[in-house]
Every structure is written in structure tokens, then in C-alpha cells.
Amino acid sequence: MTGNGEKEKAAPDDRSFTKGLSPLQLIEIDACTQCGECLKYCPVQDVTGNPLISPPEKIRVFREFIKATDGLKARLLGPQHIDRKLLEDFTKAVYECTTCGACGQHCTVGIFTQRLWPMLRKEMVRRGLGPIGPQANLPKVIGETGNPYNRLAVERFAPWFPEDVKVSEKAAIAYYAGCTGAYEATPMVRGDVLVLGAIGEPFTMLPAEDEVCCGFPLFITGQHDMLEDLVSRLVAAYRAKGVKTLLCSCPCCVNIMSRDWPLFYKKELPFRIRHITQFVAAAMKSGKLAIKKELRERLIYHDPCYLSRGVGIMEEPRAVLRGIPGAELLEFDRNRLESRCCGAGGAARKIFSENAIEMGRHTIAEAVEKKADKLVLSCPACYAKVNEAMVGYDKQIEIVDIMELLAKMIEAVDSGTP
Amino acid sequence: MSLILISIAYLAYAAFWVRLSLHAVVWLRAARQQAAGPSAAPGKPLHAFAMTLIDLLLFRRLFASNKPLWLGSWAFHTAFFIVILRHLRFFLEPVPDCIVRVQPFGVFAGYLMAFSLAYVIFLRTATKTKYVSYQNYIILGLVFLISATGLLMRNYFPPDLVDVKSFVMGLVAMRPAPLPAGFFFSLHFFFVLLLVPFLPFHLFTAPFVAFEARKREFRLDKVMHDR
Numbered sequence: 001m002t003g004n005g006e007k008e009k010a011a012p013d014d015r016s017f018t019k020g021l022s023p024l025q026l027i028e029i030d031a032c033t034q035c036g037e038c039l040k041y042c043p044v045q046d047v048t049g050n051p052l053i054s055p056p057e058k059i060r061v062f063r064e065f066i067k068a069t070d071g072l073k074a075r076l077l078g079p080q081h082i083d084r085k086l087l088e089d090f091t092k093a094v095y096e097c098t099t100c101g102a103c104g105q106h107c108t109v110g111i112f113t114q115r116l117w118p119m120l121r122k123e124m125v126r127r128g129l130g131p132i133g134p135q136a137n138l139p140k141v142i143g144e145t146g147n148p149y150n151r152l153a154v155e156r157f158a159p160w161f162p163e164d165v166k167v168s169e170k171a172a173i174a175y176y177a178g179c180t181g182a183y184e185a186t187p188m189v190r191g192d193v194l195v196l197g198a199i200g201e202p203f204t205m206l207p208a209e210d211e212v213c214c215g216f217p218l219f220i221t222g223q224h225d226m227l228e229d230l231v232s233r234l235v236a237a238y239r240a241k242g243v244k245t246l247l248c249s250c251p252c253c254v255n256i257m258s259r260d261w262p263l264f265y266k267k268e269l270p271f272r273i274r275h276i277t278q279f280v281a282a283a284m285k286s287g288k289l290a291i292k293k294e295l296r297e298r299l300i301y302h303d304p305c306y307l308s309r310g311v312g313i314m315e316e317p318r319a320v321l322r323g324i325p326g327a328e329l330l331e332f333d334r335n336r337l338e339s340r341c342c343g344a345g346g347a348a349r350k351i352f353s354e355n356a357i358e359m360g361r362h363t364i365a366e367a368v369e370k371k372a373d374k375l376v377l378s379c380p381a382c383y384a385k386v387n388e389a390m391v392g393y394d395k396q397i398e399i400v401d402i403m404e405l406l407a408k409m410i411e412a413v414d415s416g417t418p
Numbered sequence: 419m420s421l422i423l424i425s426i427a428y429l430a431y432a433a434f435w436v437r438l439s440l441h442a443v444v445w446l447r448a449a450r451q452q453a454a455g456p457s458a459a460p461g462k463p464l465h466a467f468a469m470t471l472i473d474l475l476l477f478r479r480l481f482a483s484n485k486p487l488w489l490g491s492w493a494f495h496t497a498f499f500i501v502i503l504r505h506l507r508f509f510l511e512p513v514p515d516c517i518v519r520v521q522p523f524g525v526f527a528g529y530l531m532a533f534s535l536a537y538v539i540f541l542r543t544a545t546k547t548k549y550v551s552y553q554n555y556i557i558l559g560l561v562f563l564i565s566a567t568g569l570l571m572r573n574y575f576p577p578d579l580v581d582v583k584s585f586v587m588g589l590v591a592m593r594p595a596p597l598p599a600g601f602f603f604s605l606h607f608f609f610v611l612l613l614v615p616f617l618p619f620h621l622f623t624a625p626f627v628a629f630e631a632r633k634r635e636f637r638l639d640k641v642m643h644d645r
């Protein structure tokens with residue numbers, strides 16, 4: 001990993017590698033024992049087999065960077081040269097990761113890698129090395145269109161929003177569809193809204209032009225500059241509608257909303273964040289939503305990394321699926337906190353598409369092996385990528401989003417389908 | 419020879435503290451820079467502390483991941499700790515009762531340390547571990563040499579323990595006494611001096627990280643299930 005590229009100019013003091021890291025993250029970097037145990041659980045290792053992009057190697061190289069700007073030699077003689085290629089290789093490695101956090105979940109020390117990797121990305125952005133590829137356009141695109149897909153606001157809801165579901169002007173409950181769902185996984189968000197409509201509690205939504213990106217793509221690629229602005233706009237808009245509970249189905253949105261929005265908003269949020277399965281599971285429990293139609297099928301549920309390891313939502317999706325009469329619920333070998341990434345995370349699914357497709361196929365293969373009838377997902381990025389992974393793959397299974405499935409069950413009863 | 423080793427000893431000692439201070443400066447600077455914001459809900463610190471103790475004493479996380487490696491690694495670290503306790507008799511006068519009592523276990527721990535280390539090195543090379551850290555192997559090799567020379571002294575080439583004690587106490591009190599006679603003592607001591615500046619930092623930081631991990635685990639359920 002020494003490389004032979006041109007030498008980088010000596011980094012001035014304010015260009016140290018630790019500016020955006022918390023004391024705990026710096027201590028975590030020191031605490032890695034380099035045992036390599038985490039490699040066994042890394043989905044990127046599964047498909048690339050390249051230990052140079054593994055957690056201990058990333059940590060080892062980053063230690064070298066810190067040493068070059070904050071070590072004894074740097075203190076006495078000024079910041080040291082760092083090989084340009086080493087910096088570039090590291091940047092690629094840290095962006096090739098899906099930030100799934102499985103390494104941290106299994107870390108023999110307990111390093112919170114799901115948070116550490118995005119922060120290392122932020123450091124690379126600060127030094128002008130990250131992000132990579134089209135990710136660099138995200139701030140411009142989001143600034144102009146409000147979403148990372150460069151799509152028009154008029155296309156956000158109109159193509160999929162069910163006509164017969166009423167959205168209130170103001171309500172205590174709000175639903176945030178999210179950009180990936182709205183533009184890339186429309187059956188999922190349509191399912192969300194249909195189920196909310198069936199529950200019947202009034203809910204509100206922001207107009208399409210105001211429902212801007214939650215900030216996650218910027219956060220995860222290390223580009224934090226616009227986050228404060230996005231978050232304050234969204235929070236103010238929901239507040240103006242009298243919202244007390246904000247519902248969302250996208251694990252990434254839910255993650256940044258609950259974990260980071262308060263930090264960017266600089267105080268507690270005036271509403272609580274709930275994943276849609278929490279709301280729906282409660283509605284099923286209280287009888288507000290009953291699934292009458294039977295589904296004699298074997299369902300296998302994949303835990304999205306940012307929903308299970310990220311915010312601890314693991315039982316509610318299962319409760320929802322168990323609420324479907326006749327359905328049998330199967331489990332992946334690695335489930336809940338230990339789930340294996342389907343490959344779509346970390347804003348890497350488009351740039352390292354081949355990796356992502358192969359990871360997605362691992363998920364499909366296990367579901368097929370377990371003889372599931374349906375692979376149930378609960379994340380728009382997983383939904384988009386695993387569907388893509390199925391194209392041209394010899395193993396086939398029906399992929400369905402959890403709310404899409406539920407909505408179908410409800411619609412079937414409403415339309416009198418036997 | 420005596421003068422050289424004594425000089426190296428002070429250099430190694432200074433190097434260790436310089437290294438630690440450099441790291442501490444980085445940690446403290448980060449603490450100063452840290453953005454203020456609503457802090458996360460406390461994660462049952464007492465419960466987390468108790469669980470962390472178990473995690474650390476039993477290497478629970480490693481146990482969950484790799485049982486054969488856990489066996490070697492746990493035995494090694496435990497034995498290393500007992501061996502250090504045993505060596506405290508050279509640093510303290512009078513020798514506390516607990517250190518006296520630990521002595522017989524210390525001998526057993528000396529063997530355990532060498533064997534468990536050899537086992538860990540064997541395991542990592544034989545099982546084709548995906549990630550190989552050469553730095554780690556150097557440190558492990560060094561510790562193996564330290565324990566091997568220690569055992570050689572214990573069994574075949576015993577140094578004069580009174581000389582050893584006055585040498586060590588002299589070093590600590592900054593009034594160096596002559597180096598005890600014996601090639602293996604010099605070698606053993608030299609290897610220890612090599613290790614001191616390169617002591618892996620996880621020894622000091624991992625307990626803190628393990629505690630934070632426990633608190634985070636307890637908090638996870640609160641992220642979306644609060645209020």
C-alpha cells in the first residue's frame with residue numbers, strides 16, 4: 001500500500017486528519033487490535049476478497065495519516081508528506097464500503113464502524129479527496145432539485161400516489177416518502193400510503209417541492225455542508241403543520257432523522273420519528289388494521305442495516321408479517337443485529353455496482369435456498385438494488401416491500417379478490 | 419553494557435510517554451472541537467459498566483467471533499497480566515502480601531503465556547486468516563522472546579534476584595545500580611525495553627471502547643422507542 005504516485009504537498013496544520021472526528025472515534029482508531037475477525041462478516045470482503053479495503057487496514061492506514069500530521073516528526077519538523085496514491089487508495093476503500101456496520105457489530109473491541117466510516121469519508125472530503133465519481137455532484141443536485149436523483153418535484157408523488165388516499169393539510173401524524181422511495185422504489189412508498197389510508201388516522205405530507213432530501217446521501221458521502229439547512233427547513237415545515245409524529249419507511253432517512261437531525265437542528269426535535277412498521281404493528285395490535293386475507297406463503301425478511309443495527313427496529317416488521325394470516329416467517333442465517341448487507345448501502349450501490357449486485361445475489365441465493373416464496377424487504381435502496389441483482393441471475397424469487405405486500409393484502413379484500 | 423542498557427531504558431520510558439502524550443493531545447483537541455448538541459440518552463451506565471467488566475475479563479466479543487482464537491488470546495492476556503503482577507516484586511519494597519501470594523501462579527502463568535502465544539501465532543498462520551498485520555506479528559514475536567528468555571532464566575540461568583531487585587529499584591528511583599550479571603537477563607531486559615515504546619495502544623483504549631459499545635447497545639432500543 002505504499003504506491004508510487006506523486007507526493008502530496010505537506011499538509012498545513014489545519015489540514016490534520018482528525019478535525020471531524022470525535023474523541024471516541026479517535027480512541028476507537030487506537031483500539032483496533034488488528035485481529036481481522038471483522039473480515040468474516042464484511043459483505044464487501046465476501047465479493048472482493050480484498051483485505052486492503054478491510055476495516056483493520058483502513059484503520060491502520062488512517063493511523064499513518066494521523067501520524068503524518070500529528071506524530072512526533074510532524075510536531076518537530078512540520079507535517080509529513082503522504083503518498084498521493086496511498087491517499088487515493090484509502091479514499092476508494094472507504095467509499096467502497098457499504099457502511100453496513102457488520103464489522104462493528106462483530107468487532108472484538110466494539111468499534112462503532114457504522115458511524116466511523118462516514119466520518120472518515122468526511123475527513124477525505126475536507127481534504128479534497130472524496131467523495132468519488134458522481135457523488136461529488138450531490139450537493140449541487142440536491143441544492144437545485146431537492147433530491148439526489150436530479151428529478152423534478154412534480155414527479156415526486158404524482159406517478160405513484162394512490163388517488164383515493166386523503167392527505168390532510170395539518171395533522172399530528174406526517175408521512176415522509178423520501179427520495180429513493182419516491183423516485184426509485186415507488187411500489188414501496190405507494191404501499192406505505194395505501195396502508196396509512198387503510199388505518200384511517202389523518203396524516204399530512206409536505207408538498208412535493210418542500211419534501212426535500214433528508215440529508216442522508218450527503219451525510220453518508222461525507223459532504224455535511226448543506227445538512228443544517230436541509231434539516232432546519234424540513235423541521236420547520238413539519239412543525240408548521242402541527243406534526244407530533246413523523247413516519248417514514250426508509251431506514252436511511254429514519255436513521256439520520258432520529259440520530260442526527262437533533263444535532264444539525266441543535267436541539268431536540270419538536271416531533272418524534274417513527275418507522276412505518278412501528279405505526280402499522282401498533283395499528284394491527286389495537287385492531288385499527290386487520291388483515292383478513294390469507295397468504296399461504298413462506299416469507300423471508302431481510303433486516304436493512306440502518307434499520308436493525310442503525311436504530312434497533314427488528315421486531316415490528318416481523319410482527320407485521322406475523323399478522324398476515326397463513327404466512328410463515330423464515331429467517332436468514334444472519335438476521336436482526338447480525339444481518340448481512342444486501343449491497344445497496346453507503347451510497348456505493350451505483351459507483352461499485354458490480355459489488356452491490358453480487359452482494360444482492362448472496363441475499364437472493366439464501367432466500368431461494370431457504371425455499372422462501374417471497375423475499376420481503378423494507379428499504380428502498382435494497383429494493384432497487386436487489387431487484388436489479390435479480391436481472392440475469394439464475395436464481396429467482398419474488399421481491400416485495402413489506403408495505404407493498406400489506407397493501408396488496410388489503411386491496412385484495414377491498415376489491416373482493418378471493 | 420550496563421550504561422547502554424540503562425540509557426536505553428530511560429529512552430524507552432521517555433518514548434512511551436511521548437507517544438502517549440501525542441495521542442492524548444489528539445484526543446483532547448478533538449474533545450475541545452466537538453460540536454455541542456443534544457446528547458444521547460444515558461445508556462444505563464452502571465449496568466453497562468458491569469457488563470463491560472464481564473466483556474473485558476472474559477473477552478466476550480472475541481469469544482462470540484472465534485472460539486479457538488479466544489482460548490489462546492484470553493489465556494495469553496490473562497497470563498501476561500499475572501506475569502506482570504509477579505514482576506511487581508522487583509518494583510516494590512516491601513513486597514505487598516497479594517504480590518507474594520501471586521508468585522506461584524506467576525510461574526505457571528509464565529509457561530501459559532509462552533504456550534498460548536505460540537498457539538495464537540500458529541492458529542493465525544495455519545488457519546489462513548484473511549487479514550495479516552505484520553506489526554502485530556512483530557509485537558507477538560517480541561513478547562514471545564521476552565517470555566522465552568524469562569523461562570530460560572527461571573529454569574536454567576537464574577540471575578541473582580537481589581541484584582535484579584536493586585537494579586530495577588535503582589532505575590525507578592533514577593539512581594541506576596549496576597546491571598545484574600547474566601546474558602539472559604540482559605537479553606530479557608533488552609527485549610522488554612524494545613516493547614515498551616511500541617506497546618499496542620488497544621491495551622489502554624479498548625476497555626473504554628468496550629464500555630461505550632455496551633452503552634450504545636443499551637441505548638439502541640431507545641433510539642426509536644422513546645417517548
Ligand code: SF4
Pocket residue numbers: 041042043044045054055097098099100101102103104113114117341
Ligand atoms: S461497514 Fe460493512 S462493508 Fe464496510 S467494512 Fe464494515 S462490514 Fe465491510
Ligand code: SF4
Pocket residue numbers: 031032033034035036037038039055056103106107108109110111
Ligand atoms: S474486529 Fe475490530 S479490533 Fe479486530 S480488526 Fe476488526 S475493527 Fe479491528
